Amino acid sequence: MWENVKLGPEAFDLSGKRALVVGAASSVGRAIALALSEVGADVTVTSATPKASEALAVKRLARQIAITGPRREPQALDASLATAVQVMVRQVVKDMGGLDILVTAPDLFLGKAAEKTSDLEWSRIINANLSSVFYACRAAGREMVKQGWGRIINVASAMGERGLANSAAYCAAKAGVMNLTRALAQEWGPHGVTVNCIAPGWLEDSPGLGDPDPQANRLIRFIPMRRPGNADEVAPLALWLASEASGYVSGQTLFVDGGLLCHL
Amino acid sequence: MYREKLELKDRVAIVTGAGRGLGRQMALALAMAGTDIVAAARSQDQIEGTAREVEALGRRALAVRTDVRDSAAVDKLIESCLQEFGRLDIMLSNAGIGDAITQGKELWDVSDDEWHDALEVNLSGTFYCARAAARHMVQQRRGVIINVGSGTALRGYTANFAYAAAKAGVIALTKSLAVLLVRHNVRVNCIIPGFVVQSPPADPQAVDFIRERGRYMPVQRLGEAWELGPLAIFLASDASSYVTGQGFIIDGGGLAGGYAPVGFTPEVRMA
Numbered sequence: 001m002w003e004n005v006k007l008g009p010e011a012f013d014l015s016g017k018r019a020l021v022v023g024a025a026s027s028v029g030r031a032i033a034l035a036l037s038e039v040g041a042d043v044t045v046t047s048a049t050p051k052a053s054e055a056l057a058v059k060r061l062a063r064q065i066a067i068t069g070p071r072r073e074p075q076a077l078d079a080s081l082a083t084a085v086q087v088m089v090r091q092v093v094k095d096m097g098g099l100d101i102l103v104t105a106p107d108l109f110l111g112k113a114a115e116k117t118s119d120l121e122w123s124r125i126i127n128a129n130l131s132s133v134f135y136a137c138r139a140a141g142r143e144m145v146k147q148g149w150g151r152i153i154n155v156a157s158a159m160g161e162r163g164l165a166n167s168a169a170y171c172a173a174k175a176g177v178m179n180l181t182r183a184l185a186q187e188w189g190p191h192g193v194t195v196n197c198i199a200p201g202w203l204e205d206s207p208g209l210g211d212p213d214p215q216a217n218r219l220i221r222f223i224p225m226r227r228p229g230n231a232d233e234v235a236p237l238a239l240w241l242a243s244e245a246s247g248y249v250s251g252q253t254l255f256v257d258g259g260l261l262c263h264l
Numbered sequence: 265m266y267r268e269k270l271e272l273k274d275r276v277a278i279v280t281g282a283g284r285g286l287g288r289q290m291a292l293a294l295a296m297a298g299t300d301i302v303a304a305a306r307s308q309d310q311i312e313g314t315a316r317e318v319e320a321l322g323r324r325a326l327a328v329r330t331d332v333r334d335s336a337a338v339d340k341l342i343e344s345c346l347q348e349f350g351r352l353d354i355m356l357s358n359a360g361i362g363d364a365i366t367q368g369k370e371l372w373d374v375s376d377d378e379w380h381d382a383l384e385v386n387l388s389g390t391f392y393c394a395r396a397a398a399r400h401m402v403q404q405r406r407g408v409i410i411n412v413g414s415g416t417a418l419r420g421y422t423a424n425f426a427y428a429a430a431k432a433g434v435i436a437l438t439k440s441l442a443v444l445l446v447r448h449n450v451r452v453n454c455i456i457p458g459f460v461v462q463s464p465p466a467d468p469q470a471v472d473f474i475r476e477r478g479r480y481m482p483v484q485r486l487g488e489a490w491e492l493g494p495l496a497i498f499l500a501s502d503a504s505s506y507v508t509g510q511g512f513i514i515d516g517g518g519l520a521g522g523y524a525p526v527g528f529t530p531e532v533r534m535a
Contacts, residue, residue, distance in 0.1 A: 002464040002488060007289065008296025009270050011494035035266040182520035189482030189517045190526065201506075224446040229506035236269050236503035245494035248460070248487035251520020252513050259446050262439040262509035 011245040015040030019101035019242065020092050022079055022136045023048035025057040027205050028155050028198075029105030031231035032238040033061060037069045039239055041101065044092050046075035048106035048132060072096070079106055079132035080124075089139035098147060101242045102140040104133045104177075105155035109207040114168040122169050129173035134180060137195070141188055150193035151242045154181050155234075158201040158257050167208070174199075178253045185251030194250040196241050201257025202228040224259030269503040273298040276349040277500065278341065280332055280393060281359035283310025285462035286412065286489045288317075290356060293493025294500060295323045302345045304330040305359065324349070332359045332389030335396075342396040351404065354500045355397035357390045358412045360431075364423035374426070382426035387433040394441055398450060407450040410499050411438050415458035415515045419522070435511050442509030451508040453499050458515025460487035482517030482526055 006013070014036060021033040024045035037043045045061050047054035055076040062074035072095065075088050093099050108128035110121055133154055144150025159167060160174030177197060184195040202209050202223060209228055214220040220227065234256045240246055241254075255261055277294050281287035282303035288310075291301050295318040303311040303318070303325060311327040318325035326348050330341045345352050361382070366374050390411050401407025416424070417432035438454040445452055459481070465471045478485035495512060498504055513519055 002490065005488075005490045007293045007490050007493040009267075009494075009497060010296075011497075012267070012270055038266050185517040186482050186521040186526065190484045192483075194483065194517070224443050224508065225506065226447075232265070233506035236266050236498065237507070239266065239270075239503075240494060240498050243494065245491060246514075248458075248483060248485075248491045248516050249512075249514045250483055250517030254507075254512060255510050256504075256506050257510075258506050259442050259508040262443050 023106035025054035035235035080127035125169035197253035277354035386430035
């Protein structure tokens with residue numbers, strides 16, 4: 001491998017790579033899809049919940065991507081349905097002629113006290129944030145293992161690393177994504193597929209953050225950078241994780257959190 | 265708009281341990297992204313070699329012989345950089361020594377000198393570099409410090425436990441400095457390599473050794489020094505503007521697993 005390596009910035013060029021972003025209606029999913037497209041990847045985007053607003057958002061996003069990249073039909077998807085995910089991934093693989101990069105970024109938040117959380121709410125949050133990721137990874141992993149090369153990037157959350165009150169189901173689901181990532185990394189490492197996690201801290205549009213003005217928001221004082229991040233600051237990390245240069249990184253969760261986790 | 269964030273046009277970086285291995289590759293990667301490089305290490309020949317390679321890439325370079333154990337020498341290194349280039353944007357503290365000095369030794373046979381040596385180079389050296397660089401970066405109200413830890417810090421490492429302890433110190437130092445310097449717009453992060461081969465193997469035995477070792481990694485190979493280059497660019501650039509106090513583990517998936525070696529876990533049917 002020492003010859004013809006891309007050592008400099010050209011390492012982040014992803015021309016010829018085929019990417020699927022599941023949950024591209026979330027701000028981070030959207031930014032990653034745009035970033036992948038900007039560096040030359042062929043990108044298909046899907047929604048993650050049956051909400052009409054999500055379907056509309058990915059439709060718009062697909063149109064934006066098509067301005068500079070190849071035109072791909074956006075997929076309206078309920079990612080918590082295993083069969084739907086499997087069928088969608090098959091279709092996308094057929095359309096693009098293969099799949100090199102999978103990004104999962106579903107994000108369904110529930111801010112509710114644990115004792116008030118219903119069975120249905122619990123299972124909806126787990127299904128939307130964790131099961132969906134497993135279904136997408138499984139379906140994409142089948143293709144990537146066959147192909148002998150793949151990059152899977154799951155978007156979790158710093159809430160998967162630290163507990164937060166009034167969000168037990170969400171915290172549990174995101175922690176599940178992180179350890180799912182570690183397990184899949186072990187399983188598919190020998191097949192050339194790396195699996196990693198990006199965990200953002202508070203972002204401008206995070207539910208529960210409230211007013212992003214530090215004067216008005218006491219929560220922001222707990223972030224060392226004294227500001228929430230934004231999705232555009234998260235996306236470049238995905239470019240590195242999607243590239244050839246990250247082939248020796250697997251099973252990792254990388255935090256983009258403005259120093260949040262360094263606080264005592 | 266994302267690609268531009270990775271550019272490092274006209275920035276200036278100091279890379280310690282830049283004479284060979286990881287440091288050399290990271291210095292070259294930063295130079296390719298547009299950075300001028302101050303190459304520091306103990307061996308003059310080697311850093312001059314790196315400096316010439318940087319110049320061949322069209323960037324300016326300076327080789328400054330430095331022993332990072334000597335804090336006065338580190339202060340002088342920063343001064344030379346400022347004198348030559350007028351600024352310092354990136355401090356990459358890569359210098360370290362991890363020879364297997366405690367391998368096969370009983371704990372009580374490890375000398376004070378061996379212990380102190382490992383801490384001096386790997387931990388104190390990193391502190392001296394960060395301190396000296398921060399003085400200037402704080403005035404500039406902008407800067408990036410990148411330390412290099414080690415995967416050995418996160419598990420037991422018998423071949424050189426002093427090194428592992430020192431590198432664990434580097435990781436802890438990174439987190440504290442990140443919080444200390446964040447209000448000055450200085451980010452501090454850490455690259456944590458696992459088993460990474462320093463340079464292309466010279467002979468067939470080395471190739472065999474590397475292949476054999478690689479079988480224990482989930483990705484079935486060892487890392488290669490060049491693989492740290494793009495990561496250094498990412499951490500040094502605005503692409504990581506919201507990342508501070510983090511350790512980036514690049515270890516072939518080893519630390520994410522380790523519960524049982526690769527290939528040792530059979531499928532078991534549900535009862």
